[in-house]
Amino acid sequence: MSLDALLPSPVRFLEGRLGRLRAPESLARYEAYFEERGKAISEAVDRAGTPKLLMFDRFGTRIDEVVFPPAYHELVRRAYEAGVVFRAVEEGDLAASYQIGYVTSFYDAGLYCPHTVSLSTAIPLAKYGSAELRAKYLGKLLKRDATVWQGATWMTEAKGGSDLGAFVETVARPDGERWLLTGEKYFTSNVGAELAIAAARPEGAPPGVRGLELFLVPRRRDDGALNFRVRRLKEKIGTRSVPTGEVELDGSEAYLLGARGQGVYLVLEALNVSRVCNSIGAVALTQRALHEAWSFAEGRVAFGRPVAEQPLFARQARERHETLLDAFALAWEAVTLLSEVWRETPRYSDRYHLFRLVAHLSKYWTAEVAVQSAKWAMEAHGGAGILSDYPVERLFREAIILGIWEGTPHRQVLDGMEVVEKKRVHVPLLDGIGARGGNAIALAMARAEVDDWLTLPAEKKEAESERVFSRLAATVARELRRATL
Ligand SMILES: Cc1cc2nc3c(=O)[nH]c(=O)nc-3n(C[C@H](O)[C@H](O)[C@H](O)COP(=O)(O)OP(=O)(O)OC[C@H]3O[C@@H](n4cnc5c(N)ncnc54)[C@H](O)[C@@H]3O)c2cc1C
Numbered sequence: 128m129s130l131d132a133l134l135p136s137p138v139r140f141l142e143g144r145l146g147r148l149r150a151p152e153s154l155a156r157y158e159a160y161f162e163e164r165g166k167a168i169s170e171a172v173d174r175a176g177t178p179k180l181l182m183f184d185r186f187g188t189r190i191d192e193v194v195f196p197p198a199y200h201e202l203v204r205r206a207y208e209a210g211v212v213f214r215a216v217e218e219g220d221l222a223a224s225y226q227i228g229y230v231t232s233f234y235d236a237g238l239y240c241p242h243t244v245s246l247s248t249a250i251p252l253a254k255y256g257s258a259e260l261r262a263k264y265l266g267k268l269l270k271r272d273a274t275v276w277q278g279a280t281w282m283t284e285a286k287g288g289s290d291l292g293a294f295v296e297t298v299a300r301p302d303g304e305r306w307l308l309t310g311e312k313y314f315t316s317n318v319g320a321e322l323a324i325a326a327a328r329p330e331g332a333p334p335g336v337r338g339l340e341l342f343l344v345p346r347r348r349d350d351g352a353l354n355f356r357v358r359r360l361k362e363k364i365g366t367r368s369v370p371t372g373e374v375e376l377d378g379s380e381a382y383l384l385g386a387r388g389q390g391v392y393l394v395l396e397a398l399n400v401s402r403v404c405n406s407i408g409a410v411a412l413t414q415r416a417l418h419e420a421w422s423f424a425e426g427r428v429a430f431g432r433p434v435a436e437q438p439l440f441a442r443q444a445r446e447r448h449e450t451l452l453d454a455f456a457l458a459w460e461a462v463t464l465l466s467e468v469w470r471e472t473p474r475y476s477d478r479y480h481l482f483r484l485v486a487h488l489s490k491y492w493t494a495e496v497a498v499q500s501a502k503w504a505m506e507a508h509g510g511a512g513i514l515s516d517y518p519v520e521r522l523f524r525e526a527i528i529l530g531i532w533e534g535t536p537h538r539q540v541l542d543g544m545e546v547v548e549k550k551r552v553h554v555p556l557l558d559g560i561g562a563r564g565g566n567a568i569a570l571a572m573a574r575a576e577v578d579d580w581l582t583l584p585a586e587k588k589e590a591e592s593e594r595v596f597s598r599l600a601a602t603v604a605r606e607l608r609r610a611t612l
Pocket residue numbers: 280281282283286287288289290314315316317363366371528531532533534535536537538541
């Protein structure tokens with residue numbers, strides 16, 4: 128009995144869900160690369176653990192280089208060559224970029240982080256950078272060969288990442304056409320990147336998120352000197368295919384993106400792009416977990432027949448497979464909506480606010496599905512599931528991080544329900560799915576539950592928000608799949 132012949136291949140799975148893909152030959156080559164070489168490199172990088180930070184060259188000059196084996200750089204580069212950034216920014220084809228991200232994450236969810244933060248750097252630069260800044264830097268992020276530059280997104284500081292308005296203490300001082308940033312960034316993934324976007328507060332700006340601005344920070348100044356210091360690399364349980372560091376800014380040269388007063392919107396736009404990446408990555412990891420579990424269960428014999436044929440196990444696997452398809456429908460809806468609205472600038476359209484809700488639902492729900500699926504895949508392997516000898520335990524280590532970066536589950540719930548409260552976007556969302564063939568009764572029940580929640584007093588509303596939000600996510604995912612079918 129075969130659960131789904133498409134499970135072993137991310138490209139075939141995408142074709143099964145979407146029909147014709149954006150760049151099918153390139154995607155097939157990318158998948159073949161992983162099967163032939165990339166998978167082994169990725170496993171070696173994970174086993175090697177935290178890479179080395181080489182802070183000085185032999186003459187004592189500060190260089191802050193992250194030292195990986197050369198094969199790592201080949202692994203990271205492949206997605207840029209396939210178009211994870213240039214297809215989105217140069218060709219305006221976000222779907223193509225997210226399809227590449229899906230294939231990456233099936234093999235290595237942490238590896239999609241460098242590509243994600245590069246995309247989240249290139250998009251605000253393309254949208255909000257001055258003509259001079261774009262001419263100087265954008266082309267470097269869009270290259271299709273080994274000389275491609277990478278990006279990074281620096282928001283979180285040591286006191287906390289959820290409440291950026293309270294805890295971003297990095298200060299920006301004007302210095303002619305540019306700015307000088309001083310402060311510390313506590314979680315900086317892809318820390319070896321040549322460019323970063325960073326949240327900082329100009330001197331004298333008001334407190335809270337409204338006083339934040341978004342800046343572009345190059346790794347090197349024009350004279351070649353390092354523009355900031357990397358204090359150390361984080362020791363992480365997973366996502367070792369991306370080095371995450373702590374960065375010290377000390378009069379670091381930076382360039383304002385957008386007009387003064389727009390920063391909070393730019394920060395949130397960048398986060399929304401990467402939340403969709405996170406969703407896509409979470410679904411791909413879920414597919415991989417199910418594939419690993421099912422292929423093991425087909426080979427493992429207990430009580431006289433393969434575990435895959437035991438009724439209880441087969442039932443669990445079928446249900447997980449249904450959830451995978453629901454999760455894909457939800458994540459892909461986020462991609463589709465973002466493709467429509469990503470060029471918008473404030474003040475945003477109603478469609479943009481609808482996208483925001485779907486992005487929060489999708490980030491929240493797919494990350495949870497990924498964790499649960501990875502846990503189940505470990506259980507399905509029995510004791511072998513917790514051994515570092517086999518790929519499945521790594522899936523859990525990677526999955527658990529998907530819930531936290533790009534905003535924790537609490538953040539997704541509270542921000543998602545804020546859009547509901549302020550813009551009532553659950554109405555067009557549910558109506559739209561109904562018009563496309565979703566189940567009218569299920570959608571009406573979801574609407575009633577949200578409408579009831581809206582009538583609660585403020586404290587109770589916040590306390591009850593996850594219950595309503597998680598059910599809304601599950602219904603939207605299931606009915607979107609039904610509508611897609
Ligand atoms: C591997 C890794 C890589 C990362 N890379 C980057 C990066 O490149 N750039 C970057 O900017 N950040 C990065 N981060 C940071 C990440 O975005 C933050 O960890 C995340 O946003 C949460 O911030 P925090 O860790 O400070 O937790 P806190 O904000 O301190 O939150 C602690 C807990 O309190 C909860 N909480 C907060 N407010 C509420 C509320 N109102 N109601 C209920 N619960 C609440 C949170 O959900 C969380 O559970 C990375 C994190 C990890 C783990």
